[in-house]
Structures are given as structure tokens and as C-alpha cells.
Amino acid sequence: MxxxxxxxxxxxxxxxxxxxxxxxxxxxxxxxPAVKGGxxxxxxxxxxxxxxxxxxxxxxxxxxxxxRRDDEAFFGFAVGPTSWKRFLHxxxxxxxxxxxxxxxxxxxxxxxxxxxxxLLGVRPCDLAAIARQDRVxxxxxxxxxxxxxxRTEAFVVAVQCTEPGGTCFCASMGTGPRAESGFDLxxxxxxxxxxxxxxxxxxxxxxxxxxxNRPAAADEVAAAxxxxxxARGKMGRTLExxxxxxxLQAAAESPRWEAxxxxxxxxxNCTLACPTCFCxxxxxxxxxxGGRAERWRRWDSCFSLDFSYIHGGSVRxxxxxxxxxWLTHKLASWHxxxxxxxxxxxGRCITWCPAGIDLTEEARAVxxxxxxxxxxxxx
Amino acid sequence: xxxxxxPKLAVFKLASCDGCxxxxxxxxxxxxxxxxxxxxxxxxxASRAVVKGPYDLVLVEGSITTPHDAERIHQVRxxxxxxxxxxxxxxxxxxxxxxxxxxxxxFARYVYPSPQYLETLNKSTPIVDHVFVDFELRGCPVSKRxxxxxxxxxxAGRKPVVPTYSVCVECKRRGTPCVMxxxxxxxxxxxxxxxxxxxxxxxxxxxxxxFGPMESPNTASLARTLGDHGVDAPGLVRAFRSFNAGADPFxxxxxxxxxx
Ligand code: SF4
Ligand code: SF4
Ligand code: SF4
Numbered sequence: 001m002x003x004x005x006x007x008x009x010x011x012x013x014x015x016x017x018x019x020x021x022x023x024x025x026x027x028x029x030x031x032x033p034a035v036k037g038g039x040x041x042x043x044x045x046x047x048x049x050x051x052x053x054x055x056x057x058x059x060x061x062x063x064x065x066x067x068r069r070d071d072e073a074f075f076g077f078a079v080g081p082t083s084w085k086r087f088l089h090x091x092x093x094x095x096x097x098x099x100x101x102x103x104x105x106x107x108x109x110x111x112x113x114x115x116x117x118x119l120l121g122v123r124p125c126d127l128a129a130i131a132r133q134d135r136v137x138x139x140x141x142x143x144x145x146x147x148x149x150x151r152t153e154a155f156v157v158a159v160q161c162t163e164p165g166g167t168c169f170c171a172s173m174g175t176g177p178r179a180e181s182g183f184d185l186x187x188x189x190x191x192x193x194x195x196x197x198x199x200x201x202x203x204x205x206x207x208x209x210x211x212x213n214r215p216a217a218a219d220e221v222a223a224a225x226x227x228x229x230x231a232r233g234k235m236g237r238t239l240e241x242x243x244x245x246x247x248l249q250a251a252a253e254s255p256r257w258e259a260x261x262x263x264x265x266x267x268x269n270c271t272l273a274c275p276t277c278f279c280x281x282x283x284x285x286x287x288x289x290g291g292r293a294e295r296w297r298r299w300d301s302c303f304s305l306d307f308s309y310i311h312g313g314s315v316r317x318x319x320x321x322x323x324x325x326w327l328t329h330k331l332a333s334w335h336x337x338x339x340x341x342x343x344x345x346x347g348r349c350i351t352w353c354p355a356g357i358d359l360t361e362e363a364r365a366v367x368x369x370x371x372x373x374x375x376x377x378x379x
Numbered sequence: 380x381x382x383x384x385x386p387k388l389a390v391f392k393l394a395s396c397d398g399c400x401x402x403x404x405x406x407x408x409x410x411x412x413x414x415x416x417x418x419x420x421x422x423x424x425a426s427r428a429v430v431k432g433p434y435d436l437v438l439v440e441g442s443i444t445t446p447h448d449a450e451r452i453h454q455v456r457x458x459x460x461x462x463x464x465x466x467x468x469x470x471x472x473x474x475x476x477x478x479x480x481x482x483x484x485x486f487a488r489y490v491y492p493s494p495q496y497l498e499t500l501n502k503s504t505p506i507v508d509h510v511f512v513d514f515e516l517r518g519c520p521v522s523k524r525x526x527x528x529x530x531x532x533x534x535a536g537r538k539p540v541v542p543t544y545s546v547c548v549e550c551k552r553r554g555t556p557c558v559m560x561x562x563x564x565x566x567x568x569x570x571x572x573x574x575x576x577x578x579x580x581x582x583x584x585x586x587x588x589x590f591g592p593m594e595s596p597n598t599a600s601l602a603r604t605l606g607d608h609g610v611d612a613p614g615l616v617r618a619f620r621s622f623n624a625g626a627d628p629f630x631x632x633x634x635x636x637x638x639x
Contacts, residue, residue: 037555037556037558037583041554062559062560062604063563064557065561081556086554091551262599264600265570266545266595266597267545268544269557272547284537285532286531286532288412288531289416299548303544354559354601354604355603
């Protein structure tokens with residue numbers, strides 16, 4: 001990434017609130033942290049005053065507990081149940097309506113251009129996840145216009161990680177805890193909510209110029225970097241990725257798939273919580289009169305039977321085949337398709353699995369398990 | 380495209396509470412549109428006027444609990460071109476299938492002063508155990524949105540969009556943080572079929588399983604998870620033994636915990 005147009009700046013708590021208000025004033029729909037349903041989710045933020053302070057959480061496999069900190073930090077937590085794909089790649093999207101007219105029909109396009117989004121508090125793993133989805137949804141010859149309409153103009157305020165959560169393993173996946181690019185502004189929260197701000201784009205610089213800020217002192221910048229460097233050693237999980245793709249692809253018959261299927265609920269939570277999973281289904285419906293029809297696109301999951309239904313039945317009938325599809329796509333065949341893994345190490349699938357299945361543990365077990373001799377060979 | 384003749388719709392009720400039929404009346408705004416598209420030939424909940432069969436579409440609410448109904452359902456089937464069962468009673472035996480694991484005659488003695496006049500079967504069974512069913516719509520009660528979808532699909536001659544995956548999918552689409560993970564609240568959502576829109580978790584309750592087993596329910600794993608959240612064996616029996624007690628995966632899981 002090229003160098004930021006400005007040196008690092010500093011912002012205090014009021015400055016952060018002013019930044020949110022400046023985004024709102026600029027016409028953005030600002031999305032950021034909110035406390036809802038016993039968790040820190042991402043939701044609409046109407047003004048800078050609304051930002052929650054002093055929250056944290058405790059995460060482990062199948063377990064999340066909201067908690068209070070003994071300070072008033074704005075970003076003293078890791079990632080929660082929401083991922084940014086909720087806004088960039090919405091769970092339910094009307095594609096068009098059609099109505100009968102004489103012997104034919106007329107198609108009305110769905111909602112016009114969506115309001116520009118500003119994403120506040122994007123963690124480095126999630127920046128990487130957005131980049132993964134960019135590649136999938138915009139990269140090929142058939143770009144997804146709905147994603148493009150939301151993504152292209154989105155203003156990104158990243159927050160560097162200093163306190164990883166119990167299921168985080170971005171350091172293993174090379175996606176965090178510090179992001180060097182992919183943002184308009186990136187904040188590192190220091191003691192007493194003093195932020196060091198890195199500027200990643202000219203519009204980031206321009207927006208920052210509208211709120212009270214000052215140049216960051218050299219020791220502040222050094223402390224911010226030291227905090228993210230230290231975070232590297234505080235990951236709740238790790239995953240050895242060297243040789244993992246090959247080992248997983250050679251382990252199609254591993255007995256571990258059956259073992260994990262004994263625990264897996266096929267509930268699909270992992271895939272829907274995952275910030276890189278992009279699969280959707282299309283539902284066509286008509287109304288009672290048969291005069292109107294709608295086409296909806298909805299999030300789908302490789303854990304549903306319909307997902308692999310082709311005429312005559314589902315290809316992946318067994319839960320073990322569905323779990324294998326999920327894990328090997330994330331960690332192995334995604335490489336073949338897109339030249340990188342489909343997992344960014346955010347840990348959501350681990351935390352939000354009701355059965356507490358840990359992707360890092362399963363990948364390890366499958367990879368080291370008994371595999372045919374030819375598979376043990378590394379490239 | 381005007382249809383030549385409106386299809387005839389009939390609604391029949393067996394052992395049930397009427398709640399599912401009420402969902403049809405509850406369609407309010409859409410009810411007039413429905414009445415415009417079908418001839419409501421028999422729907423005692425709505426009107427005493429009855430038009431004789433055969434019918435193009437028959438909705439059946441309720442389970443089979445008496446010898447009389449076990450006969451009657453065959454007549455209904457003969458009169459129906461397309462038969463759709465609606466609700467947990469018709470698709471799984473309903474809450475009254477609680478009798479299936481007990482002695483119904485003992486219940487009758489407690490409830491009725493002269494139980495010798497009762498004619499009742501030992502088990503409450505779903506319609507599909509008796510006659511061929513074209514489509515089963517789950518729920519206790521059914522969702523009016525899904526009921527309208529089934530009617531619309533029937534009228535258009537297409538397959539209804541009624542997914543069979545878990546309630547969790549609806550939680551996630553809706554953006555509800557999982558109550559089991561975030562609060563330790565026991566929830567049947569992972570083994571329950573979607574359809575309600577994940578109402579209970581949205582109100583910070585666990586799912587009660589109103590829509591019956593999802594397409595590949597791993598009840599054994601969920602029972603272990605519920606156990607981790609403090610549900611004991613009698614609690615597990617109760618969890619799996621409610622509106623869909625008679626649905627095989629739930630029945631089997633409840634029996635396992637009864638023995639422990
Ligand atoms: S696979 Fe799991 S850890 Fe990896 S990006 Fe998806 S949710 Fe996060
Ligand atoms: S791995 Fe966990 S979250 Fe994913 S389908 Fe299985 S039980 Fe559900
Ligand atoms: S609250 Fe229940 S239905 Fe919703 S995701 Fe959690 S386990 Fe599934």
C-alpha cells in the first residue's frame with residue numbers, strides 16, 4: 001500500500017464523536033457498535049453520543065458473555081455476532097418485482113441506489129474478510145451489482161486490535177492484529193480513549209480535517225504500534241497453516257469427519273456468522289392473485305440440504321459431508337479458487353457454534369490424522 | 380389471465396384447537412384476495428354454508444385420535460385433489476400426542492365422569508400415517524405468511540417456498556444474537572424447522588420447537604449442549620415432548636432421556 005497522505009494524527013473521545021457526526025452530516029448511514037441482545041453487534045449509529053463505552057466480552061467455543069470493563073473504552077472488545085456482510089451483502093435482498101400486464105408482464109427493479117455506508121470499527125480480520133468478498137463478488141467477470149452498490153462508496157473506519165478475543169486467530173491467518181491498508185481511517189485506541197489515527201485515503205484525510213484533531217506525538221505512535229504488536233501474542237486460538245491445504249485435501253476420508261458430524265447440528269450458524277461466506281439462494285414467489293411476483297435473494301448455507309440439491313436429490317446428504325465441505329472450502333479449496341484461504345481467523349464460527357465446534361481444532365485433527373501415504377508429501 | 384372456474388377450497392378439522400384455521404382468518408388483508416381466487420366450499424370456522432366435494436384443495440387441521448376420525452380422513456382424502464395438512468397436530472399428532480407415551484384411558488378417568496362413553500384411540504397420529512398427503516405445513520400454529528405462500532403456490536401450480544433448514548438460519552438473517560451462546564438460554568432452534576421467523580429468540584427466549592424437526596436434526600448433540608446449559612434429564616424429556624412430541628426424532632430423543 002502506498003503511504004498515507006498524512007502522518008499519524010490524534011483524536012480524543014470528543015473527536016471520535018465529532019467524526020461520527022461528520023459522517024452523518026456528510027449523508028452516510030453510519031454503522032458501528034451497539035449493545036443489543038446481550039452482545040455487541042453492529043447497527044445504525046445516529047450520532048456520536050450513542051457509541052457504547054466500557055463494554056467488553058468473554059468468548060470461547062459456543063460461548064459469548066457481554067461484560068463491563070473498568071475503563072470507558074470505546075472498542076474494548078473483539079468481533080461479535082454481526083459481520084459487515086450483513087450490510088454489504090444483505091441477508092434478504094429483493095431483486096425485482098414483476099406484475100402482469102395484458103398478456104405480458106412488467107418488471108420493476110428493486111430499491112434504487114442504497115445510501116452510502118460508513119463502517120465504523122472494522123477490525124483488521126474483517127477488513128481482510130471484506131477483501132475476500134470483494135474478490136469473490138466483484139473480482140470475476142460477473143460482478144454482483146448489489147454488492148458493488150454498497151461496497152464501492154463505503155467509508156471504512158478501521159480499529160486496530162490491542163485486545164484479541166478468546167476465539168481470535170488472525171495472527172495465524174496473517175490478517176491482523178494490525179491492518180496496513182484497506183481503510184479510509186484507522187484508529188488505535190490508547191489509554192483514556194486517546195486515539196492514534198492513520199489516514200488511508202484522501203477522503204479520510206478530508207473527513208478528519210472536519211473534526212478537532214492534532215498531530216500524534218512520536219511516543220503515542222510508538223505505543224500504539226507496541227500495543228498491536230503485543231496483541232499478536234494474545235490470540236485465543238492458533239492455526240498452523242503451513243501444508244494445511246494439502247493435508248486437508250488429502251484427508252477426504254478422515255474418520256474425523258464422522259466424529260465431528262456427531263456433534264455438528266447442521267444448523268448453519270457458522271456459515272452465516274462467517275464474514276467471508278457469501279452463498280445465497282434465490283426465492284421466487286407469487287402472490288395469491290398470481291398478478292405479482294417477487295424475486296428475493298437470501299443468505300444460504302452449505303449446511304442445508306437444498307444447497308446441494310440437484311435433480312433427484314441432495315449431493316451432500318450426510319452431515320459429515322457438509323461439515324467437510326465447509327471446512328475444506330474455507331481452508332483449502334478457496335486457495336484453488338482465489339489464491340488465498342477463505343478464513344481470516346475472526347473466530348466467529350467458533351464462538352457462535354451452539355455445539356462449540358472449533359474450526360482450528362477440527363482442522364488440526366483432520367490434518368494430522370491418518371492420511372494415505374501419498375498425501376503426506378509436501379510440495 | 381382469468382381462470383375458467385375458481386378452484387374449490389375446503390378446510391377440515393380433526394383433533395385440534397382451531398388455531399391454524401384461525402391463521403387463515405387472520406390473513407385479514409389477504410383474505411379478500413383469497414376469497415377472490417378460490418371458492419371457499421367448506422370452512423366451518425368462517426361460514427356454515429357447505430358446498431359438497433370434490434375439492435381442488437383441502438386443508439386439514441388436527442390429528443387422528445378417534446376411530447371415527449380415522450374413518451373420516453379417508454373420505455376427506457377421496458374428496459380432495461390436493462391435500463395439505465396444516466399445523467403440528469396434523470403433521471405430528473400435536474400436543475395431544477403426549478398420550479402416546481402414557482395410558483390414555485387413565486387420563487380419561489381423571490378428566491371425564493363417565494369415561495365409558497368415550498371412544499378414543501391410544502395414540503394421536505398425524506394425517507400422513509393414514510392417507511397420502513401432498514404437502515405438510517408445520518407450526519403450532521402455522522405461520523400465516525407460509526400458509527399464504529402454500530395457497531399462492533397451489534394456485535400458480537408451483538412448489539411452495541417453505542425451507543426445511545433450522546430456525547438458526549432465521550435468527551442469523553434477522554440479526555438476533557444467539558440466546559444459547561450469548562446467554563446460556565436453552566434453545567431448540569438448531570433442531571427445529573424454520574418458518575416462524577425466529578420469534579422467540581428475538582424476544583430473548585429459547586425456541587420451543589413449534590415447527591417440528593428440521594431436515595437433519597441432530598437431537599443427540601443438542602441434548603448434550605442443553606445439558607451443558609443446565610437442562611437435566613426430566614427437562615430434556617419435557618423439551619422434546621411438547622407440540623411435536625409425536626414427531627419421530629423428538630419422540631426418540633425424549634424417550635432416551637426418560638430412561639436415564
Ligand atoms: S471460518 Fe470462522 S474464523 Fe474463519 S473467517 Fe469464517 S467465521 Fe471467521
Ligand atoms: S459447525 Fe456448529 S454452527 Fe456450524 S452447522 Fe455445525 S453445529 Fe452449526
Ligand atoms: S437462538 Fe436458538 S434458533 Fe437462534 S441461533 Fe441460537 S440456537 Fe439457533
